Amino acid sequence: MVVLRYMRRPFFAIVLVYAVGITGMALIPGRDVDGNPEYMSLFHAFYFFTYTATTTGFGEIPSEFSDQQRLWAIFCLYTGVIAWFYAIGSTIRLLQNPHFIQAVNERSFARTVKRISEPFFIICGFGDTGSLLARGLSDHGLAAVIIDSDLERIKALGLRDYKIRMPGLCADASVPKHLVDAGVKQSNCKGVVVLINDEDVSLKITVMAKFLNPDVKVVCSSTSLRHEEHLKEMGNVTVIDPFEIFAQLLSMAITHPWLHNLNSWLVRAHGVQLGNPLNVPTGDWILCGYGRMGQWIDKYMVGQGVRSTIIDPDAEETAAAGRLIRAHADRKTLERAGVEKAAGIVACTNSDSDNLSILLNVQALNPDAFSIVRQNNHENQLAFDAASANLTLQSSLTTARRILKYLISPLIQTLIDHLRTQDEAATQYLIRRLNNAVGERIPHLWRANLCDSEAAAATQLLKAGGELRLEDLIKNPQQPTHALASVPLMIQRDGQCIMLPDDSEQVLRGDEIVFCGTEQGERMLLANLNNPYTLYYLATGIDPPRGYFFSWLARRIKTRDMAPA
Amino acid sequence: MNLERVIFGFFILLALTLNFVFVVGEIDNYKHHNVWVLTIAILVSLIATGLKLGDRTQVGALLLAASLVTDLLLITARIIWIVAKTDVGLAPEAMVTIVSIAAGALVANIVSAVILIGDTLMSRR
Numbered sequence: 036m037v038v039l040r041y042m043r044r045p046f047f048a049i050v051l052v053y054a055v056g057i058t059g060m061a062l063i064p065g066r067d068v069d070g071n072p073e074y075m076s077l078f079h080a081f082y083f084f085t086y087t088a089t090t091t092g093f094g095e096i097p098s099e100f101s102d103q104q105r106l107w108a109i110f111c112l113y114t115g116v117i118a119w120f121y122a123i124g125s126t127i128r129l130l131q132n133p134h135f136i137q138a139v140n141e142r143s144f145a146r147t148v149k150r151i152s153e154p155f156f157i158i159c160g161f162g163d164t165g166s167l168l169a170r171g172l173s174d175h176g177l178a179a180v181i182i183d184s185d186l187e188r189i190k191a192l193g194l195r196d197y198k199i200r201m202p203g204l205c206a207d208a209s210v211p212k213h214l215v216d217a218g219v220k221q222s223n224c225k226g227v228v229v230l231i232n233d234e235d236v237s238l239k240i241t242v243m244a245k246f247l248n249p250d251v252k253v254v255c256s257s258t259s260l261r262h263e264e265h266l267k268e269m270g271n272v273t274v275i276d277p278f279e280i281f282a283q284l285l286s287m288a289i290t291h292p293w294l295h296n297l298n299s300w301l302v303r304a305h306g307v308q309l310g311n312p313l314n315v316p317t318g319d320w321i322l323c324g325y326g327r328m329g330q331w332i333d334k335y336m337v338g339q340g341v342r343s344t345i346i347d348p349d350a351e352e353t354a355a356a357g358r359l360i361r362a363h364a365d366r367k368t369l370e371r372a373g374v375e376k377a378a379g380i381v382a383c384t385n386s387d388s389d390n391l392s393i394l395l396n397v398q399a400l401n402p403d404a405f406s407i408v409r410q411n412n413h414e415n416q417l418a419f420d421a422a423s424a425n426l427t428l429q430s431s432l433t434t435a436r437r438i439l440k441y442l443i444s445p446l447i448q449t450l451i452d453h454l455r456t457q458d459e460a461a462t463q464y465l466i467r468r469l470n471n472a473v474g475e476r477i478p479h480l481w482r483a484n485l486c487d488s489e490a491a492a493a494t495q496l497l498k499a500g501g502e503l504r505l506e507d508l509i510k511n512p513q514q515p516t517h518a519l520a521s522v523p524l525m526i527q528r529d530g531q532c533i534m535l536p537d538d539s540e541q542v543l544r545g546d547e548i549v550f551c552g553t554e555q556g557e558r559m560l561l562a563n564l565n566n567p568y569t570l571y572y573l574a575t576g577i578d579p580p581r582g583y584f585f586s587w588l589a590r591r592i593k594t595r596d597m598a599p600a
Numbered sequence: 601m602n603l604e605r606v607i608f609g610f611f612i613l614l615a616l617t618l619n620f621v622f623v624v625g626e627i628d629n630y631k632h633h634n635v636w637v638l639t640i641a642i643l644v645s646l647i648a649t650g651l652k653l654g655d656r657t658q659v660g661a662l663l664l665a666a667s668l669v670t671d672l673l674l675i676t677a678r679i680i681w682i683v684a685k686t687d688v689g690l691a692p693e694a695m696v697t698i699v700s701i702a703a704g705a706l707v708a709n710i711v712s713a714v715i716l717i718g719d720t721l722m723s724r725r
Contacts, residue, residue, distance in 0.1 A: 512723065567656050578602055583654035585604050 041129050045122035052118040056084045056111040065101045073098075083108075088115025137205075144204040145216040148180050155179055156442060157217045159208035159240050160230035161188045163413040164256060166195070167435035168228065173197035175443055180217045182208040209239035211247060219247045226252035226442055230434070234262045241272055254441060256434050259327075275437050277430035282331035285407070285426070287455070288315045289339050293462040294454050297469075301447060301478060301551070302436045309470050313425065316405055317341050318378030323364040323393050325350040328383040328409055328428065343381075344372045364393050369400060379405035383428070387415045394422050444480050446532070446549055450524055453534045465522070465535065472520045472552050480524075481557045483508075483564065485546045490564035496571065497544045505548075506538035507574045508563060515573060519563075520556030524549045605720070611648040612663075612716050615670065616709040618644055623706055627699045628692035635681060638702065642674045645709075659719050666712040673705035 060080035067073040155178040172179050181203040192203040206213040218224050227244045231237040257263040257276045266274050288295040292312035299307040320343035346364045362368040382393040408424040511517045526533040527547040571579045580589040618641035625632025649667040677698045684694035
């Protein structure tokens with residue numbers, strides 16, 4: 036409608052010019068072939084004006100013009116053409132108006148979002164973390180809608196080769212209208228992910244999202260402790276602090292190396308081999324940089340009883356008394372901190388060049404030390420790859436992985452927490468099993484739902500009073516002695532969660548089973564769950580008769596055998 | 601070896617071969633095509649259809665559909681034979697229609713057999 040209001044003036048201009056031109060043309064006498072005076076009909080006048088004003092110029096139709104007519108034709112031509120240019124110019128100006136473009140983009144974005152039928156997430160902020168997260172979601176076949184206030188990032192989004200189409204809007208996500216456009220009120224919106232460094236904006240988005248749809252999951256990356264506390268007060272908001280997560284993972288690597296290995300493998304961390312855990316030494320450590328990451332790591336290290344010397348020029352004297360060296364982490368300071376004897380070193384200042392130079396010094400002074408380095412900027416990836424530290428923390432990657440895990444398979448975290456309370460042997464057993472099933476391939480997590488629509492054959496068999504065990508489901512129908520590449524991790528039943536169920540566990544209708552394996556494993560398992568004959572064969576070892584006739588025959592033979600001779 | 605699969609395979613392949621036996625020959629020469637073979641082919645095809653009833657898989661549904669097509673075409677061919685028959689045999693025009701319809705049924709029979717073989721090879725046990 037805005038368009039029509041904007042076009043009112045050019046429209047009136049054209050109507051006026053046409054009216055004057057056509058009326059004049061109809062009133063001015065012409066001559067027919069015999070020289071008698073003749074007036075142009077209104078229709079012919081309109082026809083003449085149309086081709087004249089649009090500069091088509093068919094000539095003098097229907098008969099040669101008189102001089103008066105020609106005079107008027109000149110007038111018609113100039114006014115008509117000017118009116119058209121004016122109208123076209125106005126339209127082009129409107130189309131180039133940035134506000135108009137924004138309005139059109141918003142509308143088409145809202146329409147695209149409304150048409151999404153599968154579950155989707157809203158990602159606010161498309162920086163390093165946002166694009167990693169979008170990539171991860173796309174790899175798992177999940178849709179996302181992206182809002183960022185930076186036009187360049189939204190333009191870049193259009194060039195990504197995601198498997199799933201991700202609509203993007205350049206707008207301020209803290210404006211409620213834009214959140215609604217992004218589908219926050221839609222029932223298939225499964226979560227809002229806020230990845231914005233500005234605390235106020237990120238807080239505002241969280242509040243707006245909560246107001247607009249109280250049921251929606253909100254995940255927020257934290258930027259400071261104060262911010263984190265604000266967010267936690269809101270309830271039902273998951274706050275992701277990459278530094279704390281990294282410190283937790285590090286402490287897990289010290290106490291539960293196998294579990295740490297399993298976790299990194301499940302989140303598809305780069306270069307992780309299943310069954311090849313990191314060996315983090317527990318001797319004396321050196322911590323360069325006592326910012327947020329340094330403090331978190333120190334806290335968890337102290338918790339594990341690991342002593343560390345801290346080097347930071349700006350740290351307060353009172354923090355970590357007795358262990359603090361207030362200096363830049365150059366070669367001399369490192370030597371003073373005892374780098375030759377250190378078991379490990381953490382370079383976690385907020386400057387990539389400082390971190391890399393610390394790493395260089397350490398590799399020269401004590402090449403055996405376990406090195407952990409913080410990478411602040413995604414662009415420096417190549418340099419960090421070349422530095423080959425034992426562990427690299429890239430906060431955007433850590434955040435993206437954790438959010439992905441939380442959104443896609445929140446139960447995996449439960450499993451990891453469960454395994455933490457168990458004996459290390461349980462983890463090792465699971466790792467061996469996963470290694471056999473998946474090996475070098477990419478791990479794939481999925482959930483099999485034993486309901487009528489997703490596992491028709493299984494529910495039928497169970498309804499008919501049959502029994503199914505977990506091991507029956509994962510047999511390979513082509514070689515029943517072999518298992519498919521699917522390892523059951525847990526069963527959800529009546530709100531309860533059975534962790535690492537035994538293979539002889541009976542499955543029931545309505546169970547939700549979480550598997551880890553390969554994508555092919557999932558397809559084969561789904562085929563098992565939906566083919567009544569295969570499933571019966573796997574469960575009993577007997578090929579059931581197919582079709583009415585053979586079923587009848589089988590029943591006949593059975594009753595005859597049972598009857599006394 | 602599974603007796604059920606033997607019987608099932610036997611009828612499907614027999615239906616195919618009988619159909620072929622009927623179709624072979626000059627297309628318009630009624631002496632090259634035996635009405636008895638056509639009738640038996642219909643019978644065997646009907647039995648095969650019966651055996652396919654009640655299979656709850658996708659493959660089973662496809663097999664049944666192919667069988668129904670065969671029945672329909674062969675029975676049509678037989679009816680045309682009855683209608684067009686005169687004392688001196690069949691006119692070449694009528695014979696062409698009958699044999700080409702039976703050839704259509706042959707295609708459906710081939711599809712049936714291919715599905716059966718594919719399904720058996722897939723299960724590999």
